[in-house]
Amino acid sequence: MDVGETHLGHREVVAHDAGQIVGSALEGTVDKGGLSYTLTLSNGVQEGEEVHVPHPSGGGAVYLRACGVAPGKVLPMRFVPHIEASPDSTEAWLNTEPLIGIREVGPRGTTLLSFFSISGKQPGLRTRQIQRPNDGRPGQHWDCQVNNVTRGALLFAENVLLDPMFTIATTPAGTRSAIPITGGTFGGAALHGEIVPGGADFPVAGPGGYVLDARYTLKTSDGEYIVVRNCGPVQPGLTPTFEARADGPYSWLNGAAYTSAVVPGNGSVQIYIFQPG
Numbered sequence: 001m002d003v004g005e006t007h008l009g010h011r012e013v014v015a016h017d018a019g020q021i022v023g024s025a026l027e028g029t030v031d032k033g034g035l036s037y038t039l040t041l042s043n044g045v046q047e048g049e050e051v052h053v054p055h056p057s058g059g060g061a062v063y064l065r066a067c068g069v070a071p072g073k074v075l076p077m078r079f080v081p082h083i084e085a086s087p088d089s090t091e092a093w094l095n096t097e098p099l100i101g102i103r104e105v106g107p108r109g110t111t112l113l114s115f116f117s118i119s120g121k122q123p124g125l126r127t128r129q130i131q132r133p134n135d136g137r138p139g140q141h142w143d144c145q146v147n148n149v150t151r152g153a154l155l156f157a158e159n160v161l162l163d164p165m166f167t168i169a170t171t172p173a174g175t176r177s178a179i180p181i182t183g184g185t186f187g188g189a190a191l192h193g194e195i196v197p198g199g200a201d202f203p204v205a206g207p208g209g210y211v212l213d214a215r216y217t218l219k220t221s222d223g224e225y226i227v228v229r230n231c232g233p234v235q236p237g238l239t240p241t242f243e244a245r246a247d248g249p250y251s252w253l254n255g256a257a258y259t260s261a262v263v264p265g266n267g268s269v270q271i272y273i274f275q276p277g
Helices: none
Strands: 002-005 010-015 019-021 028-030 035-040 046-052 054-056 063-070 077-084 099-105 111-117 151-162 166-171 174-187 192-195 204-206 209-220 225-233 239-243 259-264 268-276
Touching: 002 225, 010 225, 046 077, 063 099, 077 166, 151 192, 174 209, 239 259
Parallel strands: none
Antiparallel strands: 002 010, 010 035, 019 028, 028 054, 035 046, 046 063, 063 077, 077 099, 099 111, 151 174, 151 268, 166 174, 174 192, 174 204, 192 209, 204 209, 209 225, 225 239, 259 268
């Protein structure tokens, strides 16, 4: 999905079908619905993010989020993974193993993520410097945003279709789950369309309460793609952020402060997006 030139850079999103894990330390499968994000900056530097749920052959699930950079489009992207596995599973070593990785575009529309252990390695002298362009554009937010704005009028509503929730891992930080997103619709006075299958909500139930982190993509009725991240504590409310084409009809979504509320249903969830009050 080519979102186009947004207020951050040129954004592309890939929603993945099922995959495989192959290696001497781990084998298994990767769930359908994982997302790859690529942001190409004005000087050619690329920033990338991967969000997936691997299922090692040991039987458990793993939460994988990897973020990285590349000095140009033709070079592999180097990333650092964040992995969450149950401490009592055979994959518990992934929680503490120091790993780095390389992302490459493979044959037949595949993405290849290669992971390397750096345990016991001494830092080398070879470095590669990445520099952001001085073009006045803001940097992308890697973490969830929090808006301290009051709720205003309803902007639009989403009917998000879901597969059943399953637990990924229980760690000292809380219990991480996954709720795969399989489609849906959205609509309001200003925009309407469909929710692209792919992505998921990755809630965490921990000492700080129940915190959501949903990643998905909207496709408007006139063919525009809009990247969505909607996250935060259920109470007092979530903060949705949007990324749309900068010269497109929905550029007004970029960087604006919105709030949202979630109403669970049977196999779906209603999400209401509100303007600031």
